[in-house]
Amino acid sequence: MSRPRSDDNSVLLVHAYLDGELDPANALSVAQQMSEEPALAAEAEHVRELQKLIHERLPREEAPPGLRARIESSIGATRQSRAMPSWMQTWRALAASIAVAAVVASGSTWLVVDSRQQPMQVAELLVSDHIRGLMAPEPVDVVSSDRHTVKPWFNGRISNSPRVVDLAKDDFPLVGGRVDVLGRTPVATLVYRRAKHLISLTAVPAGDAFAIGGPHSINGYNIVQWTENGVTYWAVSDVEAKELETFAQLFRTSRNEL
Amino acid sequence: MSITPLRPRAGANNPDGPPVRLVTPGAQDAAGMLDDNALFRTVVMPYIDEAYRLARWLTANGTDAEDVVQDASLRAFRAIRSYAGGNPRAWLLSIVRNTAYSWLRKNRPATIVSVDDLEAVELEHSRPDESRDDSPEASLIAKVDAEQLRVAIAKLPAQFRETLVLRDIEGLDYREIAEATEVPIGTVMSRLARARRRLLEMLRQDD
Numbered sequence: 001m002s003r004p005r006s007d008d009n010s011v012l013l014v015h016a017y018l019d020g021e022l023d024p025a026n027a028l029s030v031a032q033q034m035s036e037e038p039a040l041a042a043e044a045e046h047v048r049e050l051q052k053l054i055h056e057r058l059p060r061e062e063a064p065p066g067l068r069a070r071i072e073s074s075i076g077a078t079r080q081s082r083a084m085p086s087w088m089q090t091w092r093a094l095a096a097s098i099a100v101a102a103v104v105a106s107g108s109t110w111l112v113v114d115s116r117q118q119p120m121q122v123a124e125l126l127v128s129d130h131i132r133g134l135m136a137p138e139p140v141d142v143v144s145s146d147r148h149t150v151k152p153w154f155n156g157r158i159s160n161s162p163r164v165v166d167l168a169k170d171d172f173p174l175v176g177g178r179v180d181v182l183g184r185t186p187v188a189t190l191v192y193r194r195a196k197h198l199i200s201l202t203a204v205p206a207g208d209a210f211a212i213g214g215p216h217s218i219n220g221y222n223i224v225q226w227t228e229n230g231v232t233y234w235a236v237s238d239v240e241a242k243e244l245e246t247f248a249q250l251f252r253t254s255r256n257e258l
Numbered sequence: 259m260s261i262t263p264l265r266p267r268a269g270a271n272n273p274d275g276p277p278v279r280l281v282t283p284g285a286q287d288a289a290g291m292l293d294d295n296a297l298f299r300t301v302v303m304p305y306i307d308e309a310y311r312l313a314r315w316l317t318a319n320g321t322d323a324e325d326v327v328q329d330a331s332l333r334a335f336r337a338i339r340s341y342a343g344g345n346p347r348a349w350l351l352s353i354v355r356n357t358a359y360s361w362l363r364k365n366r367p368a369t370i371v372s373v374d375d376l377e378a379v380e381l382e383h384s385r386p387d388e389s390r391d392d393s394p395e396a397s398l399i400a401k402v403d404a405e406q407l408r409v410a411i412a413k414l415p416a417q418f419r420e421t422l423v424l425r426d427i428e429g430l431d432y433r434e435i436a437e438a439t440e441v442p443i444g445t446v447m448s449r450l451a452r453a454r455r456r457l458l459e460m461l462r463q464d465d
Contacts, residue, residue, distance in 0.1 A: 012447045015454070019425065021432050046458055049399060053461075054426050057404040063310035067324055068303065071331040075298060 003039055014043050018051070066169045073145045073173035073193055120216075122182065122204070123225070123234065127218045129180040129189065130200040130236040139198050140176030140191045150177045154188050160231070162188040162203035165254040172199070172247055192247070199237040199247060205230065215241040224248045297338045301346040302331055308347060308428055309354045315423045316358040318412055322365075330357035348430065348437040355420060355438060362416075399461040410460040418453035425450055 004011050010033060016022050017030040034040045133139035142153040147164040154161035157179055166174065175191040180202055189202040216223045222241045225234050226248060235248050309330060313323035330353045334341075341349055402410075411419060420439060424430045435450075436443045 012451055015451045016432070016447060019432065019450075047454055050454055050458055050461075051426055053399060053402060053407065057402070057407050058427060060307070060427065061311055061314070063306045063327070064320065064324060067310065067327060068306055070324075071303075071306065071328055074328060074332055075295070075335050 004043075010037075010040060011043060014040050015047060018044060018047050069171060069173050070145050070168050073168070073175060076175065076193065119225075123216060123223050123236075124218055125182055126180070126200070126202050126234050126236050127221045127223065129182075129202070130198075130221060133178065133189075133191065133200055134198065139178070139200075141178040143176040145174050145176075147174060150174060150190065153177060154179075158186055158188045160188075160203070160205055162190060162231070163251075164190060165251055166256045167192065167247070167250050167254060170250050171195075172250065194237070194239050194243060194247070197237055197239045199235055199239065199244065201251070202234045202236070204232045204234065215245060217241070226252065228252065294335070294338050297341065298335050301338065301341055302334050302350055305347045305350045306331075309350055311428065312351055312354050312420065312423060313358050315411070315419060315427075316355065316416060317361065322361070326358045326361050327354060329361070330354040333357060345434055345437060348434040351424070351430075351438040352440060359416075399458065402461050406461065410457055413460060414453055414456060418449055418456065421446060421449040422453040422457065426454075 010030075013022070013026070013030045014034065017027055017034075022030060034044055142150055144150050144153075145168065147166050151161055151164040154177060164174070164177075168174065172192045172194055175193050175198065177188060177190050179186050180189045180200075181187070182202075182204060185204075187202050187204050189200050192199045192201065216225075221236055221238055222244045223234060223236050224241075224244045224247075225232060227233070233248070233251070235244055235251075237244055237247075239247075306327065309327045310323055313326040313330070314320055317323050317326060330350070334350055334353050337353070411422065414422065417439070421435060424435045424438060425432075430438065432443050432446050435446045439446065441449075
């Protein structure tokens, strides 16, 4: 018995028959053919066997946990970057610093924050930065859920680029980063997302060790602060204080670093 | 100390670039963006598992598959308005497939076999096979384990592999496969028959 070529029409129809793709008339005629030609019956037998084997041996794997969250967060990023053409993003950091310089030069006193700034004043300034971030077309200057993109972005903009860790699996996906200005000092701020809330995490080189103690709240925004390796981290968000502390804890203990 | 006045994040006029527009909340096309998101949630998000599995079969690697799916989702989001209300799964899978092939062309150019090459390989391959008598014994492949099966499927040329995966693992019908792989149904049928035959051939040799 010789085997029909795989592009033989009758062979294709046998496969289509097994896949339930034929209308009743054609199905009937293929069934008839199979009963008359052993080669076609054998083809059908082998295909059934193969399908059974695949069904039994290859369970359908689910997408890894965290993939959906990362997609959601990159979509959020896209939605925001759509609202503003890319040239604006490029210009924004610069424009922001020009604005600050202008205000500073104008003699306003509220922005003059130097290294001896009182911790609570720093906290207030960072809350303001966070609110500005929320009000801006997008809360970040660089949009990326990838820490390998965000960290290098800070190089050249900030003298010490911050620790950037991936907390997507803990449902704190990274949204991106921006440069905030604290007094006259540009500082790196990472933005993470918790459900629909944003968390601004600012790294301030701690020439002088600030300490504000436990979680604080300013105008409804919670603040958690800690110092590690000579850098003071300030997390500002409208998520609940407990969640913000969880975030801080995860960030401090994460080894998932660049 | 009270909250400081809000500093605009963008300056008024920039001499060297286009003027920086100050966008206030609510001034954006909020309704339009919401529609995009809602569409994305119903058209794309339900099929992330399928997308991941197809990407994994095409790239042969879980991490690469995640990258491909993430990239494909972004493409899908940007193109969400071009989604014409057809089969969402097939629509997404066609984007995943194209993303995976661009990814492979960029990162592993050696693995890409053009369709012309494929036909040649297939003819070459089919001659001894076609003339051979079929073995009548049943269950020649019953002892094949999951790993052997996985390896054999991975060895199929990509166009055959994707067709077989979409049909025999994902359970798409021919029309959906034709849509996802952007070929006529006749091509789906012949690829599927060839894929299954080659797979059976490899599994028998393993045995």
